[in-house]
Amino acid sequence: MGGALFSQPWRTIPKSNQENLDFVKSYRPQNKEVSHLRILLHGPVGAGKSGFINSVDSVFQGRITNRALTDATSGSSFTKKYTTYKFHKDQDSFYSFIFNDTMGLQLNNGVHVEDIKLALNGHVTEGHKFSLEHQLKEKDEGYNSSPTLDDRVHVLVSVVPAGSVSSLSDEVLKKMREVRMTASEMGIPQLGILTRVDEACPKVKTDLKNIYKSKYLKQQVEKFSVLLGISLNCNFLVKNYNSEINTNDDINVLILGALRQMITSGEDFLNSL
Template structure:
């Protein structure tokens, strides 16, 4: 984990900008989930800001409510170059996993590609297969290729048992589908005074490491799959250290998603070969 924060900043940016899936028209679908107020929408906005080189708001976010600001299953594309050109990866944002949040069954359906964009979540009722937003026949681009749990460092310990149970259930479903899983630890600047104003110390911080270890023990995500970041939330200008953490996480998210796509295609070809 110990590394120089800015050592590969430029290479990470170039990887993201140059990334192209092997199959024409393929895109990496990234599903973000986690507690209310964890920073899922803010992470999407932060990625957009880094890639555009200026502050940008694509996903609406709200840090003033205990209720999930995101109500619908929403797909976010990031523009690249002209108005009809986009990066070959998309983010999906969902309701928080709290008591009155998205049902775990709906997340399972989303992982399998059965939830259409715009579906409005109902905390007390899971999606039915006769719902107009139910996708009966998901295509390769509809399924989720990497699952990312977003948790805030300032509240990650202790996580309520109910939240841990939901995250573990979702992880088990993703694992059964072979979908890789990662975690993003947000709000590190708000929980660790020693790195406030100096994010270069993030991987030297015992406090951040302890938070990561506790979350890893709670939900089972390996330490090398947990990335600490500071989202842009009250800054006016971009910061190279903030960018570095976001790019490091984004690069590995894309790599994991790309590996899953390639593995799935290889397995599909193998099945077809055996059937033939």
């Protein structure tokens, strides 16, 4: 793991969270066929998908939340069900985007790629329990045979720990590429999130503001972009809330920046329909 820094950041970070927060709060899909933008997270086991959902919620609540359960010890996927996460704006209303969390991809088991493809098309119902033995079929409980545009996925986000890009197995990469290819055929926009930046670079662990000065992290973003074919400007570095007991602006600004890009990409897709 490298600790060398550029003298200037290779990507600018907003000085303030307010503009991105205002944008996210006021967002409404212009396409009248949908009530919300659906963002699907996928990636290897332990990538930080559930942690990212919790971190987004923490930004909005102004306190640390743990709605999406995470597991730091087992080494197998802790997310078993196809779960939709909405975010409270106030007591009576929600933000106009939702997240879906999927079971992690892993070597010999984990979620079936075909199940993620079905989710992209809106065929997987809320609460469906992923099975290691059987992929979802048309007659199964949990299969939505007539999905609406609301049920379909509007943005696909690939999540990987920044320090694990080089060690992704060929099998997991193949699965991620396959999901990405299906999304591409459907015109669904795709972004990459590289998590655990503080574990990957000691200078970033010392000061999160070094995140886009880190030579090592820039290399990982470039490598991830080549491996999955997601363009460089659609890959984001974030730190999820995990050991913190309070929220802070340095973490929030990275999460909100990535979230805004997810929303604008998804909105472009919905408008193109």
